[in-house]
Amino acid sequence: MPSNWFTEKHEASGSSIGYRVDDKLAEASTPFQHIEIYRTTDWGNLMVIDGCVMLTSRDNFLYHEMMTHPALYTHAAPRNVVIIGGGDCGTLREVLRHPDVESVVQIDIDEQVTRLAEKYFPELCESNADPRAKLLFDDGIKYMADAAPDSLDVVFVDSTDPVGPAEGLFNAKFYASCFRALREGGILVQQSESPLVLLDLIQSMHKAMREVGFSTTRTLPFPQPCYPTGWWSCTLARKGGGLDAFREQDAAAKPFATRYYNADMHRAALAQPEFMRSALHT
Amino acid sequence: MPSNWFTEKHEASGSSIGYRVDDKLAEASTPFQHIEIYRTTDWGNLMVIDGCVMLTSRDNFLYHEMMTHPALYTHAAPRNVVIIGGGDCGTLREVLRHPDVESVVQIDIDEQVTRLAEKYFPELCESNADPRAKLLFDDGIKYMADAAPDSLDVVFVDSTDPVGPAEGLFNAKFYASCFRALREGGILVQQSESPLVLLDLIQSMHKAMREVGFSTTRTLPFPQPCYPTGWWSCTLARKGGGLDAFREQDAAAKPFATRYYNADMHRAALAQPEFMRSALHT
Numbered sequence: 001m002p003s004n005w006f007t008e009k010h011e012a013s014g015s016s017i018g019y020r021v022d023d024k025l026a027e028a029s030t031p032f033q034h035i036e037i038y039r040t041t042d043w044g045n046l047m048v049i050d051g052c053v054m055l056t057s058r059d060n061f062l063y064h065e066m067m068t069h070p071a072l073y074t075h076a077a078p079r080n081v082v083i084i085g086g087g088d089c090g091t092l093r094e095v096l097r098h099p100d101v102e103s104v105v106q107i108d109i110d111e112q113v114t115r116l117a118e119k120y121f122p123e124l125c126e127s128n129a130d131p132r133a134k135l136l137f138d139d140g141i142k143y144m145a146d147a148a149p150d151s152l153d154v155v156f157v158d159s160t161d162p163v164g165p166a167e168g169l170f171n172a173k174f175y176a177s178c179f180r181a182l183r184e185g186g187i188l189v190q191q192s193e194s195p196l197v198l199l200d201l202i203q204s205m206h207k208a209m210r211e212v213g214f215s216t217t218r219t220l221p222f223p224q225p226c227y228p229t230g231w232w233s234c235t236l237a238r239k240g241g242g243l244d245a246f247r248e249q250d251a252a253a254k255p256f257a258t259r260y261y262n263a264d265m266h267r268a269a270l271a272q273p274e275f276m277r278s279a280l281h282t
Numbered sequence: 283m284p285s286n287w288f289t290e291k292h293e294a295s296g297s298s299i300g301y302r303v304d305d306k307l308a309e310a311s312t313p314f315q316h317i318e319i320y321r322t323t324d325w326g327n328l329m330v331i332d333g334c335v336m337l338t339s340r341d342n343f344l345y346h347e348m349m350t351h352p353a354l355y356t357h358a359a360p361r362n363v364v365i366i367g368g369g370d371c372g373t374l375r376e377v378l379r380h381p382d383v384e385s386v387v388q389i390d391i392d393e394q395v396t397r398l399a400e401k402y403f404p405e406l407c408e409s410n411a412d413p414r415a416k417l418l419f420d421d422g423i424k425y426m427a428d429a430a431p432d433s434l435d436v437v438f439v440d441s442t443d444p445v446g447p448a449e450g451l452f453n454a455k456f457y458a459s460c461f462r463a464l465r466e467g468g469i470l471v472q473q474s475e476s477p478l479v480l481l482d483l484i485q486s487m488h489k490a491m492r493e494v495g496f497s498t499t500r501t502l503p504f505p506q507p508c509y510p511t512g513w514w515s516c517t518l519a520r521k522g523g524g525l526d527a528f529r530e531q532d533a534a535a536k537p538f539a540t541r542y543y544n545a546d547m548h549r550a551a552l553a554q555p556e557f558m559r560s561a562l563h564t
Contacts, residue, residue, distance in 0.1 A: 005291065005298060014324030015507070016287060018298035042296030059478065059511075196341065196507065223505060223513035225297070225478065229341075230512015231505035260555040268550035273542040 006038050006046065008053050010228040013197040017053065017226065019043055025120060030112045032165050037120045043226070045120045047088065049113070049160060053226045057121060060090055063191075064124075065261040066222040067234050068094040069254075070269060071154050071189045072101075074236070074246040078153040079103070082181075084140035084169065086158035087113030090124040092133060095156070097256040104133050109165055111137035141168045147181035155182065157190040162201065170201070172208040175237070179213045182239045188214065192235040194228055195221050199279050202235060206280055209237040218243040219280060220269040222260070244270060288320050288328065290335050292510040295479040299335065299508065301325055307402060314392045314447050319402045325508075327402045329370065331395070331442060335508045339403060342372055345473075346406075347543040348504040349516050350376035351536075352551060353436050353471045354383075356518070356528040360435040361385070364463075366422035366451065368440035369395030372406040374415060377438070379538040386415050391447055393419040423450045429463035437464060439472035444483065452483070454490040457519070461495045464521045470496065474517040476510055477503050481561050484517060488562055491519040500525040501562060502551040504542070526552060 007018030021038040025045065028035045036048040044057020055063070068091055072078050079102045083091050087108035095104050108114060114135065118125045128135065136143070144155070155178045159166035168174060169190070178188045188209070192202050206217045214237035224232035236243050251263035272280070289300030303320040307327065310317045318330040326339020337345070350373055354360050361384045365373050369390035377386050390396060396417065400407045409415065418425070426437070437460045441448035450456060451472070460470045470491070474484050488499045496519035506514035518525050533545035554562070 007289070007298065007300070009287065009300070009302075014302035014322060016289065016298070016300035018289070018291070018300070020291075020296035040296060196505075221505070223478075223503070223511075225511040225513060229505075229507040231507060259557045262556050262559070264553035265555055268553035271546035271550035273547055274539075274544050275541045277544070
């Protein structure tokens with residue numbers, strides 16, 4: 001651990017992000033990936049998978065709130081939800097804040113991510129025992145391929161980068177499974193990398209999502225310091241219906257606390273920077 | 283240059299940002315600071331002052347557009363403008379895109395910043411010969427203390443961090459000079475660091491700005507990958523009048539190209555994340 005900094009060098013963008021750490025708390029090699037947990041001096045605990053920063057205690061609220069609340073306040077009544085990936089359980093926790101939600105199935109391929117999150121990010125796992133939640137450790141691609149048609153309201157794809165285990169989550173075949181499993185008005189939400197660096201990936205996601213039948217697609221940018229460039233996004237695709245309007249009054253009167261999301265920030269995230277508007281024609 | 287990466291370790295936040303570089307293009311020790319220019323593999327040229335990343339060719343548009351256009355489209359008719367700092371001339375270039383602007387005086391304490399920008403960031407300096415622009419290399423604090431009362435419409439404080447030469451730009455005495463020099467409806471704009479890490483600085487800026495007479499203050503967050511946490515902000519203070527409304531039609535019909543800013547992004551930047559709303563009471 002040279003100089004007590006953990007640094008992720010993101011080769012694709014020629015940039016790096018690092019954290020000052022004072023201890024390595026855990027390390028696990030699983031059949032799927034290599035997981036490390038560090039204690040940082042200023043960002044709480046840090047989870048690293050295959051050398052890539054996954055989350056820190058301090059800034060994960062940005063990602064988890066923006067992955068979940070925009071879609072859940074866009075859908076009229078989200079009852080049945082699936083999370084593909086999401087093993088740290090932060091997305092699950094935010095989804096369960098919504099009283100409309102009746103069931104959430106989370107399918108992460110690697111049980112060790114959740115076991116380590118329970119120990120080192122207990123605040124993210126505080127809702128894991130909610131009777132509405134079911135945690136599976138299995139192949140999310142297969143789960144969605146086998147899912148009953150018209151059975152879901154929102155599918156969250158909270159995965160690692162589109163290489164390795166997550167590669168099969170970024171293509172038309174997987175999107176077609178999601179489309180079929182969603183009810184009319186249902187929404188697919190996928191983490192979609194840095195708009196500055198991976199705009200071509202985002203473009204191809206929009207294209208593939210529309211090809212399989214989604215009527216509307218939209219990329220919402222948000223800050224996320226621990227990911228390359230510190231600027232991240234999620235992309236929403238809807239099966240019938242738009243993504244501009246949302247339940248603004250419900251969002252403004254949300255019955256739970258957030259640190260980033262609110263109705264104004266939801267509207268703000270729908271705005272598209274000029275270069276994204278040009279590239280995505282939204 | 284270990285492994286050909288330039289890395290800024292930001293001690294205050296225990297985080298670092300780095301770039302893969304393949305050459306050091308220039309280095310200068312001035313009476314004020316130490317300046318380095320690197321060529322990166324993916325971000326164009328990189329300017330570093332006293333070890334801190336100042337800008338890269340690739341992502342400076344975010345900062346320069348958000349420092350300038352929101353204030354200039356909020357003011358009804360910005361004619362006389364001052365830039366304190368801003369030696370790379372990127373802010374100056376954006377200001378001069380506004381046809382209403384009749385004069386811009388830029389006062390940076392260190393001429394070498396501009397001389398190096400002319401050579402290594404020529405695109406930012408392309409408007410330096412505009413007859414409306416005047417470049418001074420002098421003490422911006424003294425310049426504002428001596429400025430004629432009610433003579434300016436917008437003052438931009440485009441400085442380094444609030445330590446060293448820029449320290450005197452972040453206090454009530456300096457703000458009082460700006461307030462006096464601004465006409466009614468005039469706007470002070472100051473770069474205000476990372477909202478996630480330096481929220482206490484932003485709070486103290488708002489307080490000091492209001493103490494000297496500014497009627498409205500507002501912090502606008504925006505992504506800026508090359509600065510600590512990748513999330514940055516500017517803070518606006520207005521001498522009479524608000525900061526919520528702006529010339530939306532003019533912004534929507536702006537007679538120049540941008541890559542981030544547009545009328546929607548202006549409105550979006552006015553939205554406040556929950557934790558900022560709580561801290562700043564805006």
